[in-house]
Structures are given as structure tokens and as C-alpha cells.
Amino acid sequence: xxxxxxxxxxxxKIFLESLLVFFIAISPFLxxxxxxxxxNSNGDLTFFGFTLGGNGFSDAKTYVWFLTTxxxxxxxxxxxxxxxxxxxxxxxxxxIAMYAxxxxxxxxxxxxxxxTDNIWWLIPICMITIPFVYIIRVKLYDKHVHGIDLEAxxxxxxxxxxxxxxxxxxxxxxxxxxxxxxxxxxTISEDINEKLSTGNLEHIFKNVQNRIQGWLQLxx
Numbered sequence: 001x002x003x004x005x006x007x008x009x010x011x012x013k014i015f016l017e018s019l020l021v022f023f024i025a026i027s028p029f030l031x032x033x034x035x036x037x038x039x040n041s042n043g044d045l046t047f048f049g050f051t052l053g054g055n056g057f058s059d060a061k062t063y064v065w066f067l068t069t070x071x072x073x074x075x076x077x078x079x080x081x082x083x084x085x086x087x088x089x090x091x092x093x094x095x096i097a098m099y100a101x102x103x104x105x106x107x108x109x110x111x112x113x114x115x116t117d118n119i120w121w122l123i124p125i126c127m128i129t130i131p132f133v134y135i136i137r138v139k140l141y142d143k144h145v146h147g148i149d150l151e152a153x154x155x156x157x158x159x160x161x162x163x164x165x166x167x168x169x170x171x172x173x174x175x176x177x178x179x180x181x182x183x184x185x186x187t188i189s190e191d192i193n194e195k196l197s198t199g200n201l202e203h204i205f206k207n208v209q210n211r212i213q214g215w216l217q218l219x220x
Contacts, residue, residue, distance in 0.1 A: 020079050031072050034064040055106075066106060074099040087140055091133045097125045 039045055043059030045052040057063040077099065081092040101118040142148040 020083065023075065024079065027072050027076060031068055034061060034068055037061075037064065067103070070099050070103040070106065074103060087136055088133055090129055090136075093129050094122065094126060097122055 037045055038047060039059070039061055043054060043061065045060040045064060052060050052063070054060050055063050057066065074096065077092055077096045081089060081096060084092065098118075101121045105118050
């Protein structure tokens with residue numbers, strides 16, 4: 001059963017990776033494919049019964065060229081982001097957002113001027129992504145260059161702190177036990193000393209002697 005699950009996961013992984021390889025391989029042809037599409041005399045694109053106009057551009061050919069200059073880099077950046085294992089891969093979000101905003105502006109903005117104000121849309125993303133990547137960079141630099149691992153140090157301090165509390169508790173309990181034991185011993189020793197002191201023994205002996213003398217006098 002486990003082998004079947006592993007085989008399914010392996011097949012799925014190989015299939016997805018094959019799709020990535022395929023789209024990366026055909027990216028140059030997609031980029032230049034606009035030149036070979038069927039355009040009519042009006043400059044519109046007619047493809048499988050669907051007609052595409054210029055959408056603000058001089059003709060459909062220019063429009064499709066502009067779309068491909070955004071779409072192809074966009075999906076290549078997305079592939080890079082999804083497959084990258086480098087520590088700085090989060091910074092790829094910025095060019096992804098840039099191409100996505102430009103594509104959105106072309107498709108949905110009614111303004112004839114493109115690639116203008118969309119740069120301001122990137123500022124919030126940059127404000128989040130750049131500090132995040134910089135923090136990762138600082139941690140890696142401290143760890144691998146300066147030999148400072150803050151997370152390991154914090155873990156050690158926390159462990160020592162927990163051990164210190166445990167030892168303190170143990171010490172306190174042991175001290176309390178010793179104090180109780182010593183109190184018991186001191187109480188017993190005081191009782192023994194008090195009962196077996198010289199004065200007490202003399203007093204006891206005198207009482208016994210007096211009782212014996214009184215008993216002998218009664219007998220005589």
C-alpha cells in the first residue's frame with residue numbers, strides 16, 4: 001500500500017515537472033507566436049470564430065504582442081518562485097506582481113496609456129517583501145559568517161532557564177526536607193538530653209531513695 005502511494009506521488013511529481021519543462025521550453029515560441037496568428041484586413045485577430053480587436057492599440061497584432069511580453073515572463077517567474085529553494089526566493093514576488101499589475105492594466109483599464117501608474121501598486125508589496133527577505137539574509141549572514149545562531153541561543157537559554165527552575169525547585173524541596181529532618185532530630189535529641197540530664201537523674205534517684213527509706217521505716 002505504501003509503495004502504491006509513493007508511486008502515485010512520484011507519477012504526479014514527474015507529470016507536473018514535465019509540464020513546467022514543456023512550458024519553459026516553448027516560451028520563446030510563445031513570445032514570437034503573435035507574428036504567425038491569422039489577422040484579417042482590419043487588423044483584428046480571428047481565431048476559431050473568436051475575434052480580437054486592438055483594445056486601444058493600433059491593431060490586434062500589437063495588442064497580442066504586448067500581452068505576450070507580460071504573460072510569458074509572468075508564468076516563468078511563477079515557475080521560478082514555485083520551484084526555487086534559495087533563501088531569497090520571496091523577492092521574486094515583486095517582479096511577479098509587477099507583470100501581473102501590468103497585465104491587469106492592459107486588460108481592464110480604459111486608459112490608453114499603459115505601464116504608468118502601476119508602479120505605485122507595487123509599493124505595499126515591496127514594503128512587506130523586502131524587509132522580510134532582509135531579515136532572512138541577516139539571520140543567515142550571522143549564522144554562517146559570524147557563527148551566531150540566534151534561534152539556537154534562544155533555545156539554549158530557554159533550556160537553561162527551565163533547568164534552573166527545576167533545580168531551584170529540587171533544591172528548595174531538598175532543603176525543606178533537610179530542615180524538617182534536622183528539626184525532628186534536634187527535637188528528639190533535646191528530649192533525650194532533657195530526660196537524661198544529670199540534674200534529672202539525681203532528682204529521680206533521690207525520689208527513689210526517699211521512697212525506699214519511707215517504705216523501710218514503715219516495715220520496721
